[in-house]
Amino acid sequence: MNVSLFLQSKGGNRSWHPTKDNQSNIRVSWTMLLILFQLFINLIAGAQQLTSVSGTVTDVKGEKLIGVSVKVKGTNRGGSTDSNGRYSLNAVDANSTLVFTYVGFSTLEVPVNGRSRVDVKLQDQTTELSQVVVVGYGTQQKKDLTGAVSVVKSADIQKRQATTVAEAMQGLASGVNIRGGGQPGSEAQIQIRGLKNLSNTNPLYVIDGMITTANRDFNPNDIESLQILKDASAAAIYGSRAANGVIIITTKQGKEGPMKVDFSGKSSIQTIPRYDLAGTEEFSRLNFMAYDNAGATRQNLNTEINTNWQDEAFRTGNIQDYNLSFSGGSKNGGYMVSTNYYGNKGTVIDTKFDRLSFRVNTRGSKGIFSIGENLAISNAKADEMSGNPIIDVVRLLPTIPVFDPANPGGYGYGSESRARTFGTNPVAIADLEDRTNENLRIRGNIWSELGILKSLKYRLNVGYETSNDHYNYLRKKGNWTLNQPADPTIVNENRAGSSNALIENTLTFNKQFQKHKVTLLAGQTYQNQKYQQIWGTKRNLVPNSNGSYYTQLDQGNEPQTGGFIQKAILLSYLGRAEYSFADKYLLNAVFRRDGTSRLNEKNQWGNFPSFSAAWRLSEEPFFKNSLVNDLKLRASWGKLGSSNIGYWDYLATINNFSTIAMGQDQHIEAGATQVKLVNNDLRWETLAQTNIGLDASLLQNRFSFSAEYFIADTKDVLTGMPIALTTGNDGGNPLVNAASLKNSGFEFSGTYRQHKKDLDFSVTANLTTLKNKVTNLGYGRSKIFVGNTVTELGQPIGMWYVLETDGLFQTPEEVNDYKNEQGKIIQPNAKPGDIRFKDNNGDGQITNADKSVVAKSNPDYQLGLNFNVSFKRVSFNMDWFGAFGSTIFNGPRSVTDRFDDNSNYRAGIQPWTPENPDTSVPRAYYGSTLNSRGDTDRWLEDGSFLRLKYVSLAYALPASTIKRVGLANASISLSAQNILTFTKYTGLDPEFSNGSIYEKGYDFGAFPNVRMISLGLQLGF
């Protein structure tokens, strides 16, 4: 037997390869010889019943798998599947077992049992413990991981209709919170394991080794795999930029085999959630009531008009997303070419986004040398929204007409006598202000690897990214709001370019000595980032004959220009040691030293170490449990950094822009001064994170789960902490290494899957809890107040700090009886129907001193649920996402439920009247903010929600049908996004994003997630 094994390992595998065309005759005869030899050996080995076996290998959806290795267990005999997913083996022992292995799929063992045809379905293994995970400057098998890494299936990202990767990830991984844009071309916010600093929550993106951002220019269809490095040990290899976590994306590569052509097309329609607002009849009744109660003369409302501003500002949007890719390769190389068009007509008038992208990934190798490149070119153009229609539709009265020829520009808006509001006409502003933003981006890298020794590899990775950005703004003549000044026509244009160059040298040593496995990595990297912009503005443009203007900067007058540069360099040294003994004991140590140009010379360098260990109990001899297939305990500790700050924030600069008029001739003189204060001694912000995790696989790997607990301490948080205005500072609060924060949380992610004949079923749940606490604040403070929030030591960031309401006064007696301990009437001027506020300090009056902390804004926990069922060729898929325990400030409701100022009212609102005292809405009273003040708990609401993020039904066409038209696979799907939400929140969307760290829970009229229905078609040739 040994002889045959030896011979086969020399050439057998290669000669069994089914790609017939490129096999030389010599190799074919080798094969023949080997088969004969094998036959001979088998014959003399004893009485074996031989048979030939053939069959087809597909994935669970029935798609044929090419190049699957098929082996006879216990031998090295076997072959692999051809372009039709077929294999055939001759002279196989009828009692033997076939082993099917394929990258990215679970290995499957099937006894032949004398059959001549064995068709199998392989299970996609991307959530299983044995998958390969990219961990930064290398890969590990998931079973060998010692840190907290989440893997998101690329299919789950690509099935959703989203502009950016981030948006498509919501609910797919534990510990990750995403709040998406909704507007065409808008980008989502990601937060991994909570707010660990006070400036920025976006993680670091590494795409094919290039450190960059996966912004809207990046085509999510190109993703092959995506992993999220969450804890310090996993992310430490990215040192100073990893504090917010790291998202590693690998794009698709050509696989060995003939050219594969894949087409996918998705067409979606989008609708925006709407408010339920009063029409003219209801509005005017309430408006008159508010004026009458205040003793004011009613306005002369134009009740002839009944404009539904939501109908005017919103529309049904759509998305067209077409992707075509070509891929293939041989043993020594591969290619992948893809092209994508993504067009989104927004749900708000005059908004749209278009992206055309193109990617070429190739690789090749010869001997010990291999080389590859990944190159993406994209052009994205957004027609941006003007104003905020989400608020405008609320602020405008239904009695205002859309068009009014009497106004400059011809649009209707507020009027002093008929509709006193400064609300903006969204149709007017959409027409009169044009904003477009276009980016041409080239992003790619070239890498080469040299296998110096069998165990030693050198890799050079050179990445480069450049963009050409163009922004255009046109202000046409005309007004959109009451009493607006006479603005001239204005054109503003800026052109900018960015570049991002990365050079990385790494050496990897990998060796196994009996049961000891060692991987060592050492490297050095250099990254140089630059952005440069020039801009120009002109006024008083020349009109052209079709109602617009000549907008080139040559035209017009009153020129203004400007420009600036930003530059930064990061220089780093890194190393990692991985050691494992018998797959049981795993140790991992990482060290990174980073130097940044963003800090002053004394503080430029930072060291970021991490250590982690894991113990696979299931490999221990004493651990014999038929229920548990795999069990691993993990622990890690590490330090990460952040210098996620501006380019020269440590440097006090002089603002040269002041000019003054002076002298009898009113000539202009220049001024210069320091405007923004600076803390020169800024240091690295550091995050120390401890993580304990458990990975388990049970019930023949049908159930697997990971659980994590982490504690993250951030010290010296770089933040623009609010400073006293008496300093005279302007231009933003200066950064300071101020606060310390502690985040701790529990994450769980579990999958159960079952496979029964034609039925496949899997469910994945992930749960994240998060506690956030401020342990120290800068400048010796104990509290910071921002808007309606307070951030205090020992408490989470941004607690709601407002006046507490205590119902409404029903009678004058109640007003007079509402006294403090000294008998002082607390609200002597109140009338029945006014709000009763709590006099928390007991001083007998309602002032800011009565405010108190009433709720926290962030959720206690969030939940993601994914269901997949497929039966034969039909598959059904559902993703749910929910967040629970948050408190939201409903900004739009503080507009629709107020009567002091003119804006539209919530339909069905019941203000207090003597006849209708049983309500929580105070009496309608025009002209006084007392009942509608914005700093009370009246606008706080439970923000918990559970949402069906995604649901789809897909059908794979039978092979027999599609084969006739030359297709390898074809499927159609119908899906919907955000169509069902359970929440008590009365605003448009509880799942919104607010960029302010302190006011995350403040819904200022944020753009809601849109509802979407998509039809998709997928074809493979």
Add this chain to the structure above:
Amino acid sequence: MKKIFYTIASLSLMLCIFLNSCKEDILTIENPNTLTEAEFWKTEDDAQKGLNAAYAMFYKPGLWSRWIYFRLDLTSDEGYSKSPWIELADWTRFQYINYNFWEGNVVTWRDTYKAIFRCNQVLDKVPGITFADPAKQKQIVAQAKFLRALHYYHAALLWENVPIVLNASKPDDQPKQSTLAEVWAQVEKDLTEAEADLPVTWDAPNVGRPTKGAVRGYLARTLMQQRKWNEAKTALDYFFTGQGKDKYSLVSKFRDNFTADLENNSESVFEIQFSDVNKGGDGDDPNATMSNNRPQFFAPRSIGWSDGQARFWLVNAFKEEPTLSGGIDERLRYTLFYPDLTKDFGDKIYGRNWEWDNNEAWFKKYSRDYYRNNEDYFAQNNYRLIRYADILLMYAEVLNELSLTTTAAPYVDLVRARANHAPLATAYPAALLSKDAFRERIKKERVLELCGESVRWADLKRWGDLETAAKVSQVAQRDPDFNNFVVGKHIRLPLPQDEVLNNPNLVQNPLY
């Protein structure tokens, strides 16, 4: 093996070259965009520019390009707001609910201290610069002191108990609160020191910078608010018996005080030099505006925002006393837009007939209706912070308080004469009979001459008209907004709430 050796050798070489090229000093990148603070404050030119930047603060929205007029003109009984922006209007009628309201309170506070920071930079740094002519250095320092005093003067009028910051700030400063008396004392000190080094007049290119007269004007105001009448008289003597004698005179046409046509004229004691050359925003960016937004905010509805307008009692006040020729006081024509403007003087309102309510009026002073039919954010008319007519009336008031009533009258008569009114002795003999009667007359004379010029709030405070409920109710007859006025509380604004919360050394003003 040989091949491997070469490979390793060449790789190591590459790495070495690369690492050498990446020496650690490459991590220091100079900021190519602008000067660093360390490079500045070295030359005379730097000093001049630093000072000019302090002047540029007049153009900021919290100060004299916009919101301070709401505090000084609209909060007083001369003006009010019918703005549909209710919170904005609430802040002109003593309904201060959210003390962090940006436009009503915080922006003026912020810009006041921003201006003080710029003055403090000059005062800290300029003495260390070597000047060819030390007199020039002293003049620069003196101007910065004048500007700092001017901003503290208005801070004292508005909030009273503000912190005094006298050095360039550091981010972690949490200055102590001062009493009103301490703030006044600081203003007096700065002005006194400034006066010594400022000229009586400037050469043509520097007209617009403060003179000794400007200092004396603000010093007199500061002293009068404290009712230090003797010291105030001394300060004002400058114009009548001191170096300032014969340097100032009333211009013959009242309206020339408010247009862009005859700026820095003989009546001007100190004025803000506005210009419409830049059309940018009000931040610290290139092309930042140097203009006044006031007319855009105060123009009648459908012409401007109309966030502020004049109380109608002013119209009647002008009409109480006919001129010597039996006509209507022409000052009315250039002070207010009111329903009978066309009938009385033949003037339209921005080219329109009266289309507003019959009991409404708007401020016409500083509007640009004299040459255009609309407004924008870029009014270029210089704003006269002190003009000689005000000095004359101040002097008369001070003399009267010192019981020199008959001496005082001729100064009032000068102002009256331009408006074609008879001397007080003829027109109002009774007013000369007692200090109190004269004071009442002065009150009227001041409003007719100076209404809409941002002095009324200080006047009401100085006269004690806001100190008792009885007196406030009299004011409320002219301006019902004063029905909301709580004695002891609304005489000063609340400090911005975040300032109080974030600086443990500050206490909120009483009753807020």
